Amino acid sequence: MGQTLTEKLIARACGRDAVTPGELVTCKVDLAMMHDSGGPRRVKPMLERLGARIWDPDRVVVITDHYVPATDDDSREIVATARDWVKTAGVRHFHDSIGICHVVLAEQGHLRPGIFAVGGDSHSPTGGAFGCYMFGIGATEMLGVLVTGEIWLRVPQTIRLEWTGHLAHGLSAKDMMLAMCARLGMDGGRYQSIEYAGPTVRALGMQERMTLSNMAAELGAQAGIVEADQTTRAFLAAAGVASVDIESWQGDADAVPAELHRFDANALAPQAAAPHSPANSAAVTDHGVVPMHVAYIGACTGAKLVDLRMAAEVLRGRRVAAGMRLLVGPATAQDEAQARTEGTLGALLQAGAELLPNACGACAGYGAWRFEAGTRVIASTARNFKGRMGSSSAEIWLGSPYTVAAAAVTGHLTDPRLLLDRASGIVDRGN
Amino acid sequence: MGKAWVFEGSIDTDMLAPGPYMKFGIEEIARHCLEALDPNFASRVRPGDVVIGPRNFGLGSSREQAPAALRHLGVAAVLAPSFSGLFYRNAINVGQLVLECPAADSIRNEDDIEIDAASGQVFNRTTGSIIACAPVPPHLLAMVKAGGLLPWLEQRIERGELQTR
Incomplete structure (x- = not known):
């Protein structure tokens, strides 16, 4: 063998x-x-x-x-x-x-x-x-x-x-x-x-x-x-x-x-994980209408160049919903520079994104960025343990960069396919 | 022997060593160990007490302050049906005894527990029952008994088994 x-x-x-x-x-x-x-x-x-x-x-x-x-x-x-x-x-x-x-x-x-x-x-x-x-x-x-x-x-x-x-x-x-x-x-x-x-x-x-x-x-x-x-x-x-x-x-x-x-993969629909475990994942549409306060594109898991491109594809020409915050912390300075050159970052910023440093940030939950009590966040990160990214009453949901960006636009958990122009090109998976 | 502290649900490293205190030393981190589940745990747990947890105990981060906080508080052993692999390695490395016990959930809060690490036998003095646990492999138990990997390396250096250049 x-x-x-x-x-x-x-x-x-x-x-x-x-x-x-x-x-x-x-x-x-x-x-x-x-x-x-x-x-x-x-x-x-x-x-x-x-x-x-x-x-x-x-x-x-x-x-x-x-x-x-x-x-x-x-x-x-x-x-x-x-x-x-x-x-x-x-x-x-x-x-x-x-x-x-x-x-x-x-x-x-x-x-x-x-x-x-x-x-x-x-x-x-x-x-x-x-x-x-x-x-x-x-x-x-x-x-x-x-x-x-x-x-x-x-x-x-x-x-x-x-x-x-x-x-x-x-x-x-x-x-x-x-x-x-x-x-x-x-x-x-x-x-x-x-x-x-x-x-x-x-x-x-x-x-x-x-x-x-x-x-x-x-x-x-x-x-x-x-x-x-x-x-x-x-x-x-x-x-x-x-x-x-x-x-x-x-x-x-x-x-x-x-x-x-x-x-x-043919049977796969966009997924979201409910608090407080990645194992609480199901199709976005199975979770019903879940209002969000913060959309967070960050961390090693979800803010690489390819992830920023996915988010930009949804956000290009759109604005973040009233009352929503969109936080974007590109995973590396090199990815951020490329995103800036090619217009990906511009699309995110024009949509209303707040740019965070190239660091672990809120995902690590170590200090500067902690979500307050009662905040509902959808994040492209890996973990949504209770209390990890802030107050233990903060609710962290997990999704793909597409899904996080879609929630930023609508203000609630949304199947990103509803916002993507079927005729537009597929995101460059070259990275 | 010591008193059992039973925790249910899911125990991750952020509960054992919360992020906001990670910049501090182990004394401060230990003060907040498991406070999200029981605010009195760190102040009331006594040396020799035993923590009983759910399966996949210690999932999450690589931070060894998670088992180190328990050891700092004097926890004699953690018993759980299974451990996160990374937590298990870290526990051995910082000298915290951990035992895999499929029937750990038979133990109730405040039960009086006695442990024989070598055989993996746990005696519940409150109920009179014996709970079989998987014994810790001898080379790992030796490391725990030495107080963790650091003192174990020190001993190897003293014996001339390891060159430090």
Whole structure:
């Protein structure tokens, strides 16, 4: 019997020809990513206590995104610690205040098929969109990686989520994801490895594949992988990565996953998740009329260039409904610049959007942006836990960028297909 | 032995370590642990007490302050039918004992609980029943007993098993 891509990636990282689900292995880490919250401020004192240095500073990437822009003395100190520490630790790959770590990591060309990577954030499975094994860990576990260059792993089972059919205009990877959350639940991934597969997935651009991998976290999986192909190669070439091996990093045709779940894109309608779980997803039209106060396009999950384009497609030539606020925090400065150049950002601003920094912002719920009691928000983010983004009486709904934009226009939960001109072109999925 | 604190519904990392306090140290975060569900928990929980939770306990963020807050409050163990994988790893790494117990929901609030971590046996002294839990793998239990990954690495360095360059 052949090996799944998951098994091949782990076998390579632990120096074996093959691995079997359930066995404990120790893997060598090719890439370790940290942000300002769980990174330097936490690992620095622990490294000092051990008197240890980083095993290989060139394999470490530090990105500030949680406490930027700093709003008080505490957050200023956290970010300053990151800036000072990368210098003393010899970390060259430092991306300061240019966007959200998972999206920056991809756009700066750090990811590639075949690697084994860890990130100090729960949405680190995002990296799996590039055909690599990447998962999230806490700060102390990151310390272990920084000191040893290794991490233990129970070889996961492979859960194959296979999509067939055509994603119609007004639908996106986010709708696929919410439908998977509804069917499988937030522990459906059982901390195993998800592989997203099938023609619908292959037809997605890299940034939408990243949306799928990102929310493997919401399915409770350790990783969420998409096999690399020419789309991967083209994205990486644009990010400055010249030679990419995709042929070695495909699952064997005769590999048998532990679970196989099939989904039909032709039968998919725009999805929205009711408070307080992504698993509370259903077709937008099944939720009835739900008035909204705030529409939020943000976070690593829902404010990449492709997401901004989807929102702009709905909002171009329209205005935000009276009494509604539309917040847009582009995931990275690079995506914002491109959106500005091509007119995507202009369409959003002319519709009445308020522009937020290229940072985690309200999604992280750490401070500056918190929603007040009784506020009903529809967000393109990944999580709508009670109290996470503000008051515990704030209601957070989740939807695709199309659906969030449609609610901004109408003031209530709306099927975005009602606002999209069927004759207009489909959003450029090239990113 | 200690008193059981039973929490139902869904327990995520934002409840255990709320975002607005994440910029502070563990003392301040622990003061707000689970306050959304029980405002008195942090002030009334005593060292040795046991937290009983629902399945997929600790879902959400990678923030290890979630288990670290429980450990800071002296919680002897968290018992739940299942744990979020990331929370489980973080708990071991910060030295917080966690036990998977399919029948954790048989425990009632304030029951008197005694735990044998090595065998995974939980004794409910209030009801006289024994609740079987999955034992923690020996190498992970050793890490918990050492106080977490950091002291465990310290011990390995002292023994010369690990070079720190």
